[in-house]
Amino acid sequence: MWFDTWSDLLRILLVGVSAYAALVLVLRVSGKRTLAKLNAFDLVVTVALGSTLATVLLSSDVSWSEGASALVLLVALQYVVARLTVRLPWARSVVTARPTPVLVDGDFRPDAMRAQRVAESEVRQAVRASGQGALTDVAAVVLESDGTLSVVPASAAGDRTALADVPDAGGQPTWDDRRDRPGA
Incomplete structure (x- = not known):
């Protein structure tokens, strides 16, 4: 239980260093987006990478080459x-959740809040954290696809084009948004 063999420890050290180096290399080659805090899909990939690395380290049934192949496969799929979500708007909606307005022009959106399981106290906390003292001073609070609450102060809302991809938030659609809609 406390100690098996020196060869097991040596295997963990050697495979661990090389698997770690392989993971760092694969992540550097794949770019910043691989581990970005963006959505649930990215979280799943991040957890899968960690789980794969742990399996390579601790299971003598998995060779280094199998583990490295699994890491490369996960990053390649991600x-x-x-790439598909950037090029095909419908693919984006399959993989990521759309942003949801939970407060617009100082008014809560109870149906959206209930559907997204967001409490009024959480919205108020986000408004306070943004430095606003009154809900009426807020153009929108948006539950983003990564689960964070973004606060757009009324004084900084401008023409609201930043809210164009947020349904029912009062944003003017951009050219890309109009093109993506059926019948537009």
């Missing part, structure tokens, strides 16, 4: 999905 890359393909990220």
Whole structure:
């Protein structure tokens, strides 16, 4: 239980260093988007990478080459999905959640809050954290696809084009948004 063999420890050290180096190399080659804090899909990929690394380290049934192949496969799949979501708007909606307004022009959106399981106290906390003292001073609070609450103060809302991809938030659609809609 406390100690098996020196060869097991040596295997963990050697495979651990080389698997770690392989993971760092694969992540550097794949770019910043691989571990970005963006959405649930990215979280799943990040957890899968960690789980794969742990399996390579601790399971003598998995060779280093199998583990490195699994790491490359996960990053390659994430890359393909990220490319598809950039090029095909419908693919983006399959993989990521759309942003949801939970407060617009100082008014809560109870149906959206209930559907997204967001409490009024959480919205108020986000408003306070943004430095606003009154809900009426807020143009929108948006639950983003990564789960964070973004606060757009009324004084900084401008023409609201930043809210164009947020349904029912009062944003003017950009050219890309109009093109992506059926019948536009």
